């Protein structure tokens with residue numbers, strides 16, 4: 001790879017989990033570590049891109065030269081990503097966005113009650129799909145974790161969300177995905193064509209992702 005080959009490009013990366021609060025001290029979330037997104041942000045910055053990293057709560061240092069925006073909920077993530085995506089050439093959604101949030105966030109801590117409790121949830125907006133409806137010449141990349149029928153489901157997601165490609169991974173593989181330093185992904189395009197990459201460090205997955213995105217951008221006419 002030529003050094004600084006992303007100079008002049010604006011890249012937005014989302015990373016980590018979201019927290020959907022039920023009351024001031026409780027939330028629904030997931031174990032996303034943010035490592036994949038931080039690796040993309042760091043690699044892009046080192047290759048010369050101007051990088052905005054929109055991150056949920058994670059335990060990771062901000063890579064050098066990266067502008068970081070901290071968010072908690074999916075609605076906050078959406079605001080931050082949609083705003084920074086306006087001027088972006090590439091948006092990479094690695095964030096593990098909660099599919100649902102509480103229908104009502106209690107303003108005071110909920111007291112213990114009976115033996116069972118029902119929480120009503122409402123659907124969160126799909127941020128990647130929203131970006132896909134007004135895409136311009138931006139390249140949009142998503143991630144998907146599937147336990148079965150991965151390629152088919154990921155291709156369907158790429159189509160539905162108008163993403164250029166989706167990197168599919170499996171939650172069950174040892175040492176990869178949630179929390180691990182490696183990842184084993186399959187690149188899936190909307191037309192169903194796919195390519196399995198070997199197990200690699202998240203940094204190397206990030207570099208290859210950026211290589212592909214850069215090639216797509218280079219082939220795309222200016223608007």
Ligand code: C5P
Nearest residue numbers: 093094095097125126127128142143144
């Ligand atoms: O959750 P799902 O498998 O549909 O996620 C696929 C991609 O869509 C991921 O890149 C994720 O960040 C993104 N997504 C999103 N907004 C959501 C749910 C997922 O942008 N509400």
